[in-house]
Amino acid sequence: MPADNPEKTEALPSxxxxxxxxxxxxxxxxxxxxxxxxxxxxxxxxxxxxxxEDPWVLDFRLKALERFEKMANPTHWxxxxxxxxxFSKIRYYLAKGEKKKRSWDEVPDDVKKTFERLGVPEQxxxxxxxxxxxxxxxxxYSNMKEYLQKDGVIFVDSNEGLKKYPExxxxxxxxxxxxxxxxxxxxxxxxxxxxxxxxxxxxxKVAQPLQAYFRINAESFGQFERTLIIADExxxxxxxxxxxxxxxxxxxxxxxxxxLVALKGAKIQYVTVQNWSNNxxxxxxxxxxxxxxxxxxxxxxxxxxxxxxxxxxxxxxGERARGEVVSIAIANNSQHQDTGAKMIHVADxxxxxxxxxxxxxxxxxxxxxxxxxxxxxxxxxxxxxxCDALLINSNSRTDTYPAVVCAGKNNSVQHEASxxxxxxxxxxxxRQRGLSETxxxxxxxxxxxxxLVKEFPMEYSVELKRLIELQMEGSVG
Amino acid sequence: MENLLLHISDSAKKRFAELPFPHRKDEFWRFGDxxxxxxxxxxxxxxxxxxxxxxxxxxxxLEKSLHxxxxxxxxxxxxxxxxxxxxxKVLSMGAAxxxxxxxxKSFYGLADGKFDILQASRASAGAYVKIDDYADVxxxxxxxxxLGISTAGVVFDIGRGSSLKLNRKYLAFxxxxxAVHAGFFCGEKSRLExxxxxxxxxxxxAFEREDFDIPNGVEIIDAFAQVGAxxxxxxxxxxxxxxxxxVDTRAFALLRGGITHDIRTRQMHRAGNSKSDLAVRxxxxxxxxxxxxxxxxxEECAQKTESxxxxxxxxxxxxxxxxxxxxxxxxxxxVACSHGCTVAEPDPEELFYMFQxxxxxxxxxxxxxxxxxxxxxxKLSDRENVxxxxxxxx
Numbered sequence: 001m002p003a004d005n006p007e008k009t010e011a012l013p014s015x016x017x018x019x020x021x022x023x024x025x026x027x028x029x030x031x032x033x034x035x036x037x038x039x040x041x042x043x044x045x046x047x048x049x050x051x052x053e054d055p056w057v058l059d060f061r062l063k064a065l066e067r068f069e070k071m072a073n074p075t076h077w078x079x080x081x082x083x084x085x086x087f088s089k090i091r092y093y094l095a096k097g098e099k100k101k102r103s104w105d106e107v108p109d110d111v112k113k114t115f116e117r118l119g120v121p122e123q124x125x126x127x128x129x130x131x132x133x134x135x136x137x138x139x140x141y142s143n144m145k146e147y148l149q150k151d152g153v154i155f156v157d158s159n160e161g162l163k164k165y166p167e168x169x170x171x172x173x174x175x176x177x178x179x180x181x182x183x184x185x186x187x188x189x190x191x192x193x194x195x196x197x198x199x200x201x202x203x204x205k206v207a208q209p210l211q212a213y214f215r216i217n218a219e220s221f222g223q224f225e226r227t228l229i230i231a232d233e234x235x236x237x238x239x240x241x242x243x244x245x246x247x248x249x250x251x252x253x254x255x256x257x258x259x260l261v262a263l264k265g266a267k268i269q270y271v272t273v274q275n276w277s278n279n280x281x282x283x284x285x286x287x288x289x290x291x292x293x294x295x296x297x298x299x300x301x302x303x304x305x306x307x308x309x310x311x312x313x314x315x316x317x318g319e320r321a322r323g324e325v326v327s328i329a330i331a332n333n334s335q336h337q338d339t340g341a342k343m344i345h346v347a348d349x350x351x352x353x354x355x356x357x358x359x360x361x362x363x364x365x366x367x368x369x370x371x372x373x374x375x376x377x378x379x380x381x382x383x384x385x386x387c388d389a390l391l392i393n394s395n396s397r398t399d400t401y402p403a404v405v406c407a408g409k410n411n412s413v414q415h416e417a418s419x420x421x422x423x424x425x426x427x428x429x430x431r432q433r434g435l436s437e438t439x440x441x442x443x444x445x446x447x448x449x450x451x452l453v454k455e456f457p458m459e460y461s462v463e464l465k466r467l468i469e470l471q472m473e474g475s476v477g
Numbered sequence: 478m479e480n481l482l483l484h485i486s487d488s489a490k491k492r493f494a495e496l497p498f499p500h501r502k503d504e505f506w507r508f509g510d511x512x513x514x515x516x517x518x519x520x521x522x523x524x525x526x527x528x529x530x531x532x533x534x535x536x537x538x539l540e541k542s543l544h545x546x547x548x549x550x551x552x553x554x555x556x557x558x559x560x561x562x563x564x565x566k567v568l569s570m571g572a573a574x575x576x577x578x579x580x581x582k583s584f585y586g587l588a589d590g591k592f593d594i595l596q597a598s599r600a601s602a603g604a605y606v607k608i609d610d611y612a613d614v615x616x617x618x619x620x621x622x623x624l625g626i627s628t629a630g631v632v633f634d635i636g637r638g639s640s641l642k643l644n645r646k647y648l649a650f651x652x653x654x655x656a657v658h659a660g661f662f663c664g665e666k667s668r669l670e671x672x673x674x675x676x677x678x679x680x681x682x683a684f685e686r687e688d689f690d691i692p693n694g695v696e697i698i699d700a701f702a703q704v705g706a707x708x709x710x711x712x713x714x715x716x717x718x719x720x721x722x723x724v725d726t727r728a729f730a731l732l733r734g735g736i737t738h739d740i741r742t743r744q745m746h747r748a749g750n751s752k753s754d755l756a757v758r759x760x761x762x763x764x765x766x767x768x769x770x771x772x773x774x775x776e777e778c779a780q781k782t783e784s785x786x787x788x789x790x791x792x793x794x795x796x797x798x799x800x801x802x803x804x805x806x807x808x809x810x811x812v813a814c815s816h817g818c819t820v821a822e823p824d825p826e827e828l829f830y831m832f833q834x835x836x837x838x839x840x841x842x843x844x845x846x847x848x849x850x851x852x853x854x855x856k857l858s859d860r861e862n863v864x865x866x867x868x869x870x871x
Binding site: 076077376391392393394395397399400402403404405406407408409410413414417418420 | 502503504507508777780790792795796797798799800801802803804805806807808809810811812813814815816817818819820821822
């Protein structure tokens with residue numbers, strides 16, 4: 001039996017703090033499946049049973065749980081805040097037990113209203129090739145434009161992928177990020193639910209972006225989606241994910257694992273806009289493998305959460321592969337954005353680029369943590385890393401923890417980091433022209449990140465600018 | 478005050494036993510050669526069984542040259558020779574514990590790593606060098622290590638408004654584990670121009686820690702060169718706790734013979750309006766490895782700080798490896814801080830240019846490395862001394 005009355009669900013007060021931002025609301029809990037509070041082997045079996053999984057998946061989950069229990073928090077290099085996470089107080093699986101819908105009209109009212117308020121159906125109509133919307137543990141809606149289905153593109157949630165396409169899924173599942181990669185990848189492997197599975201066949205170029213939206217509605221809950229994206233030879237796609245949660249009194253955990261595989265000549269762009277509420281621990285492992293002539297780009301924006309630890313990585317496995325990380329982090333009061341990038345060069349003539357910009361507001365802390373590794377035996381590899389930090393208030397903090405390991409022949413690595421503050425002259429200039437101090441600062445911050453914001457799809461970049469303006473409210477003084 | 482040293486030694490012995498040897502999860506040893514600094518590798522030194530298997534003629538001739546005018550020589554932690562200029566006093570640690578107990582206590586209080594604590598456990602080994610207020614002196618210091626475990630603590634107590642030109646030479650002979658801890662307590666408005674060369678013979682281990690305590694108005698120009706065929710580690714901490722101070726510190730390492738050289742630096746800004754600039758350069762031959770980690774930390778109260786750091790590695794062989802981790806921790810917003818790090822091979826165009834002009838590959842390479850090293854010493858006023866150092870290195 002899972003811990004703590006698994007089948008029993010409790011209602012929570014609805015509509016919390018609606019005025020702060022678009023994502024800060026929730027609906028009453030009404031779950032048919034609840035694995036209860038705390039984590040043990042029974043919880044893992046319960047999740048696997050509810051999902052009606054094959055025995056090998058349960059076996060995989062149980063082994064991962066064993067690894068998770070043995071591994072310690074990496075507090076020898078990471079923040080001690082991780083120790084605040086109490087795994088015995090988190091609920092690991094909550095689902096309404098309804099089948100995923102292909103039309104928004106069939107989606108339950110409260111879930112539909114949630115995504116309508118977040119503007120997801122509207123975006124789908126306007127510019128997306130497909131959408132998957134995950135509500136707590138399970139996907140509530142998934143749809144893709146017909147022409148893509150005809151091309152053989154697969155865009156389903158991970159559990160469906162596991163069942164319907166085992167021959168592709170199993171081949172790559174857990175191969176890019178092994179179970180024991182870190183404590184949180186082991187945790188995800190034990191209790192994963194939801195996430196996207198995408199396969200783009202050879203030579204197919206998906207012109208419009210595919211989008212997933214991850215929503216946490218319940219308090220003291222952990223969302224553990226697992227995403228696997230495979231772009232076959234010469235294929236191209238852009239995937240976007242957005243994340244929100246309401247603000248609760250207790251902490252919430254989001255611990256995803258995202259694996260990307262770009263086969264020969266393929267291109268994958270993975271765009272994230274993370275706007276979790278400030279009580280969310282966002283501990284995510286993201287890694288891609290780029291084969292010969294392939295390209296992987298992580299475009300990442302972290303605005304929300306209390307603590308984010310996320311270091312998107314690219315393993316440049318094939319010759320002439322290219323990896324890129326573009327990252328924006330905004331750390332407001334009491335937030336710690338510990339983000340970065342990893343580039344592992346294991347083939348000749350590979351190149352990588354990392355551009356990171358962070359803004360720290362109030363007592364917020366933004367950290368860049370990165371690794372560029374060129375193993376011995378590789379040649380003609382290049383990396384360029386640039387980290388810029390902007391500090392708004394006198395008590396703001398920024399850190400840079402890069403690591404460079406370089407051997408081999410004719411390889412070169414460059415790393416630069418700089419720290420600056422808002423220019424008083426700029427602010428004065430804008431104030432003279434009638435802008436309030438907040439508006440002037442917000443404009444200056446937007447200017448600081450502008451060249452990276454342009455890398456996001458247009459609809460996202462407009463939203464991003466608005467989010468940054470929101471973050472700047474109350475930062476003066 | 479012999480009791481003070483006894484107390485320091487006893488508590489250090491206890492801490493040494495408690496502290497683990499460097500391990501994988503110790504961030505301060507990240508990328509370090511843990512095998513060379515582990516208990517198994519160091520055991521023969523503690524047993525004094527290591528022996529001198531390599532003979533480096535350069536180190537032997539250098540040892541002979543140490544006994545010169547205006548010089549102090551420490552042999553395995555004991556003062557062997559002292560010819561002092563006016564304005565300088567040298568005391569044994571025992572005598573210093575009598576005359577300057579607080580300073581001695583604060584010096585040993587700095588020890589917090591496994592090997593500087595090992596040095597503190599032999600608190601009487603070393604010397605206390607006192608520079609008078611407003612003195613203007615030049616001093617040579619030689620530290621020779623030959624015993625299985627050879628430790629020395631050296632305190633430089635630099636008087637207010639004084640100016641010290643310091644030339645140091647560290648010689649670690651084969652078979653010796655050498656742990657040196659130097660503390661520079663600078664007086665206000667003092668000036669320190671320091672050059673150091675460390676030669677470690679094959680079969681030795683050379684650990685060295687330096688702490689600089691920097692109050693108001695201090696100027697430090699410092700250049701350090703590491704040459705040798707033995708695993709070595711260097712920790713340099715700059716505690717800037719006063720305004721209007723300026724630190725320019727540079728290090729160069731020439732690594733050969735498959736060894737790992739470890740450099741750890743900290744630029745700690747605890748007061749505003751000061752400046753620090755740190756540059757590390759390494760030319761890495763054979764299968765040698767550089768492990769560098771440098772931290773710039775600016776506290777909230779240290780507004781108007783300027784702090785820079787750079788690490789440039791030249792890979793001279795396909796098997797050479799450079800590992801660098803330049804770290805910034807900035808808690809104040811009105812500062813200018815940056816770090817840069819590059820790893821690359823010699824520029825083929827530059828080499829081609831030299832070959833065209835008739836230089837043999839070896840000479841061209843040497844010239845290139847020499848020019849790469851020269852910027853480390855460019856700020857030093859004593860060019861004759863710089864030439865001597867360069868001839869030692871190449």
